[in-house]
Amino acid sequence: xxxxxxxxxxxxxxxxxxxxxxxxxxxxxxxxxxxxxxxxxxxxxxxxxxxxxxxxxxxxxxxxxxxxxxxxxxxxxxxxxxxxxxxxxxxxxxxxxxxxxxxxxxxxxxxxx
Amino acid sequence: xxxxxxxxxxxxxxxxxxxxxxxxxxxxxxxxxxxxxxxxxxxxxxxxxxxxxxxxxxxxxxxxxxxxxxxxxxxxxxxxxxxxxxxxxxxxxxxxxxxxxxxxxxxxxxx
Numbered sequence: 001x002x003x004x005x006x007x008x009x010x011x012x013x014x015x016x017x018x019x020x021x022x023x024x025x026x027x028x029x030x031x032x033x034x035x036x037x038x039x040x041x042x043x044x045x046x047x048x049x050x051x052x053x054x055x056x057x058x059x060x061x062x063x064x065x066x067x068x069x070x071x072x073x074x075x076x077x078x079x080x081x082x083x084x085x086x087x088x089x090x091x092x093x094x095x096x097x098x099x100x101x102x103x104x105x106x107x108x109x110x111x112x113x
Numbered sequence: 114x115x116x117x118x119x120x121x122x123x124x125x126x127x128x129x130x131x132x133x134x135x136x137x138x139x140x141x142x143x144x145x146x147x148x149x150x151x152x153x154x155x156x157x158x159x160x161x162x163x164x165x166x167x168x169x170x171x172x173x174x175x176x177x178x179x180x181x182x183x184x185x186x187x188x189x190x191x192x193x194x195x196x197x198x199x200x201x202x203x204x205x206x207x208x209x210x211x212x213x214x215x216x217x218x219x220x221x222x223x224x
Binding site: 004033035040041042043044045048058059090092101102103104105106107 | 149154155156157158162211212213214215216217
């Protein structure tokens with residue numbers, strides 16, 4: 001199993017540009033998550049999904065959109081990028097909600113200038 | 114969300130045990146105690162979790178106080194590869210499996 005994969009690893013965006021961060025998992029996990037991590041801080045939940053077609057907001061959803069059309073993929077869309085979105089983005093998945101560990105991807109480092 | 118309090122940093126020597134403390138005085142009866150760690154430039158990695166009883170796995174042990182207001186992650190023999198940020202997280206047992214990360218404890222391991 002490849003586990004949780006994320007692309008790209010690095011990206012530089014100009015203010016106002018848009019992009020999609022890709023996340024895929026091959027473990028047949030129902031739950032998937034997007035977090036962001038600012039320097040020296042813990043992770044903050046942006047959006048999560050409990051299954052294909054179902055998504056919900058986390059702690060910091062503003063400026064982002066998600067979709068979940070398949071069990072495997074959970075892309076994160078940034079519209080009108082702003083410097084405040086400069087961060088490292090982590091995707092994660094888990095088998096279900098109750099008591100199961102989350103598996104994290106390697107992250108995408110995004111800089112908005 | 115119930116909050117946790119951890120020291121900002123701790124140091125250990127290689128091959129020695131490490132006890133990482135976590136206070137969670139407002140824990141509710143359905144909150145699980147989870148520990149994750151994050152190695153430099155990597156995503157977080159699950160370490161261990163428990164509800165009321167002490168737990169052991171291949172990576173570590175989790176000791177939970179009887180009143181559940183504190184817990185301790187125990188690494189039995191620290192190695193250089195254990196140098197990471199360790200997060201103590203309370204997860205609501207009601208579903209959703211959402212994790213709320215604090216700033217964690219930076220563990221430094223020296224030869």
